[in-house]
Amino acid sequence: MPSESSLTAAPRARTLLNKVPEITLWFWVIKILCTTVGESFADWINMTLGVGLTNTALIFTAVLAAVLFAQMRLDRYVPFVYWLTVVVVSITGTLYTDILTDSQGVPLWISTTVFSVLLAIVFAIWYAREHTLSIHSITSTPREAFYWLAVLVTFALGTATGDWTLDLTGWGPGKSVLLPAALIATVVVAWRLGGQPVLAFWLAYILTRPLGANIGDWLGVPKSEQGLGLGTAVTSVIFLVAIGATVLYLSLSKADVISEAETAETAGVRGADPIRERLALAIYAVAAIVTAVLLYHASQQPHAALASEGEGGGSAANNIHLTPAQAVAKFPASDIAALKAIVDDTLTKVNAGDQSGATKGAKELETTWDDDQSKLQPKDDKAWTYLDGQIDDVLNAIRDAKPDTATEKKTLTTLSTSLAG
Structure with missing residues (x-):
């Protein structure tokens, strides 16, 4: 010593x-x-x-x-x-x-x-x-x-x-x-x-x-x-x-x-x-x-890949990685803005504890997205699939038999970020 x-x-x-x-x-x-x-x-x-x-x-x-x-x-x-x-x-x-x-x-x-x-x-x-x-x-x-x-x-x-x-x-x-x-x-x-x-x-x-x-x-x-x-x-x-x-x-x-006697020269190398x-x-x-x-x-087995932590998208969407800008680049700005407004309004209702309002928002989101499919998907199938997976995550979270507020907020925030471009 x-x-x-x-x-x-x-x-x-x-x-x-x-x-x-x-x-x-x-x-x-x-x-x-x-x-x-x-x-x-x-x-x-x-x-x-x-x-x-x-x-x-x-x-x-x-x-x-x-x-x-x-x-x-x-x-x-x-x-x-x-x-x-x-x-x-x-x-x-x-x-x-x-x-x-x-x-x-x-x-x-x-x-x-x-x-x-x-x-x-x-x-x-x-x-x-x-x-x-x-x-x-x-x-x-x-x-x-x-x-x-x-x-x-x-x-x-x-x-x-x-x-x-x-x-x-x-x-x-x-x-x-x-x-x-x-x-x-x-x-x-x-x-x-x-x-x-x-x-x-x-x-x-x-x-x-x-x-x-x-x-x-x-x-x-x-x-x-x-x-x-x-x-x-x-x-x-x-x-x-x-x-x-x-x-x-x-x-x-x-x-x-650690004992002072157990130095770098002796620790882990004896014998x-x-x-x-x-x-x-x-x-x-x-x-x-x-x-x-x-x-x-x-x-190689059939399965629906789970989203990575913080990553939206279900099923095939999990194999697609896009930035927010890439996710909306080829879609009309007015359509994306309308979808984002629905998502943000639904998130506001979830934050306020209004589950009934959130459920109505999910229905409006689903209807709007389905109505726009024929117009949006041909423009960019990859981006459409990516966003479709995130929307599915939102719908599943809100419509769960026992909705988890944290999951609802997580999926809505992820989707809103993607739609923000």
Whole structure:
């Protein structure tokens, strides 16, 4: 251990205690909780409050800058600040992927590829500069900066990969929990058999994002969409309370504080066995092949693909990604303006709690859209199909046996954004 005087004289980047928690079961529990509440809370602000995707992303980018500043000003791991940062990074990374998909029309497979390459670049630069990717070595400002950048990209990558999987398979939110859960279990088995711990950590970290998001969707979406129907607000409250209780426990117990003696040179590499590490890599390769075959098989089965998070459109429309400008470019402005007026009026009624008025608005929307089909569809069949899917989502949400206000607002806001051009 360095002397007190040497600590005083050293630069700040060399005097930090480890800035992240020990990787225990508590770490993974609270990581999944943070991911779930991040997904639900972002949906609540974006759709229920009607803030909109871009404005929500701007808000959380500013919040992220503030919490990162607070986190990086500390000289040691503080549970409340650290996990608040994880929640905000979770929300922000998710929103960045949603903007690419919903506002810019970038296909999910491209987003997945781009974020995978970006993560590889972050890791390469991090390792080239610091010679380690171990989280037991986050003891300087540069290392912490690389760490949070990597975490942000893993959330964006996990969002894109999870949504792409749902698009390919059409699985409901409950069923979709099983794949990331099984892959995480595979990572745990490979690690227990002697797999490289840093690789195992980052693989699991990426996979917990789609797992947590799918759990949030399963709890929050209406029963008519194969969920439990708790709603985004209730789901957010439940998980925020669970996070608060867990963070309080960790703050008092210090159960996840990394010992100062466990340095980057010793953490995670003791007793490394090259043969066991190669066996773990083989397990990962087999898991990747099996997953690819499963997804290909599921994609070939008849199904109505589910909309990605924040993305409107049902059935065939889910395979179409258009910007708002592209969705209305070839249609008469007067027809689109009339449709948008109906949608906005219906949204106003939903916000006011007037379900009867919303039902009448849905009927007017359906009638107007059907009457315009013969005129609009020949002008741009792709855009017509895209908007038709979003309108179907609105009609299904409003006419559900037990309408969910959050879902009604979400589908109406998405459609209104598309019609705004």
